[in-house]
Amino acid sequence: MDTATLSADTSLPVSQLRGVGPKIEQKLARLGIHTVQDVLFHLPYRYQDRTRIHPMGSLRPGQEAVIQGEILLAQVHRGRRRSLLVRIADGSGQLTLRLFHFSRQQQQGFVRGKTIRCFGEVRSGPGGLEMTHPRYHIAPAEQMPPLDDHLTPLYPSTDGLQQALWLRLSEQALALLARRPELAPDWLPTPWLAEHNLPPLHQALKLLHRPGPEQNPLSLLDGSHPAQQRLALEELLAHRLSLRRFRQQARRQPAWPVAPPGALADRLRQQLPFELTTAQQRVIEEIRRDLARDIPMLRLVQGDVGSGKTVVAALAALHVVEAGGQVALMTPTELLAEQHHTTLQRWLQPLGVRLGVLTGRLKGSPRRQALAALAEGELDIAVGTHALFQQQVAFARLTLVIIDEQHRFGVHQRLALRQKGAHRGRLPHQLVMTATPIPRTLAMTAYADLDVSVIDRLPAGRQPVTTVVLPERRRDEVVERVRQAALAGRQVYWVCPLIEESELLDAQAAENTAVALAQALPELRVDLVHGRMKSAEKEAVMARFLAGEIDLLVATTVIEVGVDVPRASLMIIENAERLGLSQLHQLRGRVGRGREQSTCVLLYRAGLSTTSRQRLAIMRETNDGFKIAQRDLELRGPGELLGTRQTGLLNLKVADLGRDQHLLSLAEELAELLFARYPDNIAPLIRRWLPQGLRYGEV
Numbered sequence: 128m129d130t131a132t133l134s135a136d137t138s139l140p141v142s143q144l145r146g147v148g149p150k151i152e153q154k155l156a157r158l159g160i161h162t163v164q165d166v167l168f169h170l171p172y173r174y175q176d177r178t179r180i181h182p183m184g185s186l187r188p189g190q191e192a193v194i195q196g197e198i199l200l201a202q203v204h205r206g207r208r209r210s211l212l213v214r215i216a217d218g219s220g221q222l223t224l225r226l227f228h229f230s231r232q233q234q235q236g237f238v239r240g241k242t243i244r245c246f247g248e249v250r251s252g253p254g255g256l257e258m259t260h261p262r263y264h265i266a267p268a269e270q271m272p273p274l275d276d277h278l279t280p281l282y283p284s285t286d287g288l289q290q291a292l293w294l295r296l297s298e299q300a301l302a303l304l305a306r307r308p309e310l311a312p313d314w315l316p317t318p319w320l321a322e323h324n325l326p327p328l329h330q331a332l333k334l335l336h337r338p339g340p341e342q343n344p345l346s347l348l349d350g351s352h353p354a355q356q357r358l359a360l361e362e363l364l365a366h367r368l369s370l371r372r373f374r375q376q377a378r379r380q381p382a383w384p385v386a387p388p389g390a391l392a393d394r395l396r397q398q399l400p401f402e403l404t405t406a407q408q409r410v411i412e413e414i415r416r417d418l419a420r421d422i423p424m425l426r427l428v429q430g431d432v433g434s435g436k437t438v439v440a441a442l443a444a445l446h447v448v449e450a451g452g453q454v455a456l457m458t459p460t461e462l463l464a465e466q467h468h469t470t471l472q473r474w475l476q477p478l479g480v481r482l483g484v485l486t487g488r489l490k491g492s493p494r495r496q497a498l499a500a501l502a503e504g505e506l507d508i509a510v511g512t513h514a515l516f517q518q519q520v521a522f523a524r525l526t527l528v529i530i531d532e533q534h535r536f537g538v539h540q541r542l543a544l545r546q547k548g549a550h551r552g553r554l555p556h557q558l559v560m561t562a563t564p565i566p567r568t569l570a571m572t573a574y575a576d577l578d579v580s581v582i583d584r585l586p587a588g589r590q591p592v593t594t595v596v597l598p599e600r601r602r603d604e605v606v607e608r609v610r611q612a613a614l615a616g617r618q619v620y621w622v623c624p625l626i627e628e629s630e631l632l633d634a635q636a637a638e639n640t641a642v643a644l645a646q647a648l649p650e651l652r653v654d655l656v657h658g659r660m661k662s663a664e665k666e667a668v669m670a671r672f673l674a675g676e677i678d679l680l681v682a683t684t685v686i687e688v689g690v691d692v693p694r695a696s697l698m699i700i701e702n703a704e705r706l707g708l709s710q711l712h713q714l715r716g717r718v719g720r721g722r723e724q725s726t727c728v729l730l731y732r733a734g735l736s737t738t739s740r741q742r743l744a745i746m747r748e749t750n751d752g753f754k755i756a757q758r759d760l761e762l763r764g765p766g767e768l769l770g771t772r773q774t775g776l777l778n779l780k781v782a783d784l785g786r787d788q789h790l791l792s793l794a795e796e797l798a799e800l801l802f803a804r805y806p807d808n809i810a811p812l813i814r815r816w817l818p819q820g821l822r823y824g825e826v
């Protein structure tokens with residue numbers, strides 16, 4: 128029988144378990160655990176291996192292990208902190224136990240020649256490997272207790288909830304599940320699982336909570352065990368289904384079809400100083416087809432930095448304006464909003480299009496005027512930050528929402544905007560643009576609600592940026608290079624990236640650098656832009672840089688997204704080893720936008736790790752954003768790539784997108800199968816895995 132057809136009863140409250148009174152119930156609730164099913168899905172995040180004795184000679188720092196040997200010597204050491212040091216050996220090597228707290232009786236127990244067994248974490252100390260406060264047991268070898276026959280699970284926990292509590296809870300939950308399978312039904316089709324050699328749900332849960340002696344500890348420790356893979360797959364599937372369901376819901380609502388002759392767009396194209404690339408033309412065609420339909424467009428345009436997404440957005444906007452609709456263009460920073468506003472003014476004002484800008488800094492009567500103009504339909508296009516979508520903002524006939532640099536926004540914001548834009552029962556079309564080139568399989572999970580277009584070619588004539596990696600101690604040479612370049616008429620960025628998680632400290636670091644560089648380079652016009660400056664100041668500095676009135680612009684990473692000054696052709700990035708590859712790629716994308724050969728210098732501090740060295744080498748080897756993203760994913764995991772840190776997008780409990788990439792295509796296959804054959808399983812799967820706020824269909 129297909130277990131999926133069993134009637135479900137997943138709502139049994141956790142308070143039904145012994146030992147869960149109101150206090151613990153509250154603490155569990157804070158972790159999102161309300162039901163017995165939730166307890167079952169609160170899985171160990173790792174395991175301790177107390178099933179075998181490790182030879183001391185094989186130990187590595189950081190390892191947790193059981194060891195057994197003979198006591199050689201016990202001695203109180205009076206250093207900075209008094210401690211008891213016990214030297215032990217097992218024939219393969221030696222190790223020191225270190226106890227900061229100990230009783231006289233304990234001390235006397237460490238008798239030379241006796242056998243001791245310990246469990247703890249190995250560290251390197253002044254005299255070789257150590258264990259600090261291990262658990263230990265002293266007894267004749269033949270009287271030692273038996274070793275564990277299974278791995279010990281460790282549960283994620285907070286709030287003073289002890290591991291012992293998790294063991295008690297999971298024990299009871301598993302016992303209940305054995306009697307009442309409907310507490311956690313298997314929503315994956317049994318034949319499909321069998322075909323893919325993945326265990327059924329209950330077997331997987333039991334195994335992960337209580338791995339038996341027959342399980343391969345290595346595969347459990349590294350997450351490749353079929354039981355873990357099965358749950359990771361289920362989790363990825365749930366995220367994917369949630370986004371897909373959201374897409375279906377959105378597309379059940381109508382949108383205004385937009386299908387003008389295209390006269391305005393044609394006029395812009397004629398007036399542009401360049402020809403569109405074939406990639407741009409193809410993407411615009413895809414957008415036009417979407418816009419012409421009476422269901423909302425949900426399209427993501429991916430294009431590497433400098434691939435020319437802005438003009439694609441402008442052409443899409445012109446179609447809507449020609450058809451009498453309004454467009455909102457949203458950017459993650461004010462700087463970028465101002466820049467887009469300027470660019471679009473230059474392109475579109477001659478065509479009679481009315482543009483406005485709305486950011487957080489617009490206050491008082493100018494703000495009221497802008498709001499009124501939007502509400503009365505006197506503006507065709509509004510460019511702004513998320514201020515565009517605040518409560519008080521009303522549009523007369525919002526027809527298209529464009530979100531630039533989407534990775535800077537959370538999936539929540541993106542989805543909430545769709546609803547916000549609805550008017551007279553119709554949803555606006557949505558165009559999302561991102562320069563974060565993420566591998567296709569990952570895109571299909573993270574953006575499962577969107578159709579994807581890719582601008583896969585850079586405009587002709589672009590020369591790849593030459594990247595040089597140099598140690599900080601060669602800074603003087605670099606400064607000299609900046610001087611030469613600027614005197615030869617080139618414009619230069621000097622980027623001081625995030626040092627602290629503090630905009631203030633960052634801004635100060637950039638200020639100091641600017642002062643030092645201005646002193647070292649008196650013949651250059653040096654200026655500064657950072658996140659703590661007033662928007663108008665930032666804008667003024669950028670305008671002067673664009674006009675060629677500044678030679679050297681010192682900046683924090685505020686210039687990371689979108690900034691477009693084609694004449695800048697040299698960039699220095701300090702502390703480059705601290706940045707993710709994708710972020711470096713974004714920053715580097717600020718140069719190499721014109722016809723000139725550009726250079727990017729990555730400065731690093733001494734003492735690089737091997738990984739950091741590899742990462743910087745990748746930057747030197749390639750300008751291809753997709754390759755860089757793939758490597759970044761392998762080296763650092765997907766958090767950075769998707770901007771999940773800020774957003775909680777794909778906040779995964781079991782799956783690890785770096786490790787489990789191969790599951791993404793299986794999740795895709797499975798999603799199709801569920802939509803086609805088991806639609807009733809979808810909602811409970813999503814409820815099981817996604818916390819309330821992340822169930823996209825319910826935003």
Ligand code: ADP
Nearest residue numbers: 401402403404432433434435436437438586691
């Ligand atoms: P991004 O995709 O990073 O947002 P932009 O839209 O800022 O890129 O475009 C980068 C630069 O390339 C801009 O100066 C833009 O005017 C220019 N550009 C866009 N399309 C073309 C093209 N087909 N040929 C030449 N230059 C182009």
Ligand code: MG
Nearest residue numbers: 436437531689
């Ligand atoms: Mg852009």
